[in-house]
Amino acid sequence: MVYTIVNLTSVLVIREVEDFLAEYPLDHPYQVFFSRSYFRHKLIAHILCKIPNRHIVVEDVENLPNNSNYLRFSLEERLKIENLIAKEIPYILNGDSTIRCREFVTPKAPINQGFVWEENYN
Template identity: 40%
Template sequence: MTKATINLTGSLVVEEIDFFLAAYPEGHPYRAALSHPEQRRKLVSWVLSRVPNRYALLQDSQGRPIYPDFQSASLEKRLKVEEIIKTGIEEILAKR
């Protein structure tokens, strides 16, 4: 059976970035800057380097990885990640 190690926190960070950016109208500087894949990758990496990461080793009966959703993340953790995302966006935009 094949096993996979996945970063569960990465899923949360991507989800929270999408949610955060959806709150801004089209054309907003945050949305415009992060519409570029490289800038988005920088933000994800920036945030992941500043929060505790949680990993899982997952597989199904045929050895395929199973990717759970991250609904189990506490509100406190989601708010902390959102705060770090805001700071990260400002940092990344300042370096452009």
């Protein structure tokens, strides 16, 4: 029998990040920047490192219950995660990351009608 350890806290953090970003329009810098999996994973990792993580051991990951009973977190835990999301997004955007948003997002036109990614990792 093969067992798998599932990090329940990461499931909650991912949902909370998605909910937080959903509050902004698609052309908002938060949406544009964190649509990149690298930056989204970096945000999630920053948050997970700052809170206690809850795990379960399951036999078959594909047969996890569809209900969210196993994702019961206290209001205090959820609020802490929401506050960390709000705190970590500017931290990552404002240059504490080696790659900054403005290096990747450039306006399509002088009147800022939208954004285009520029791959420039140097």
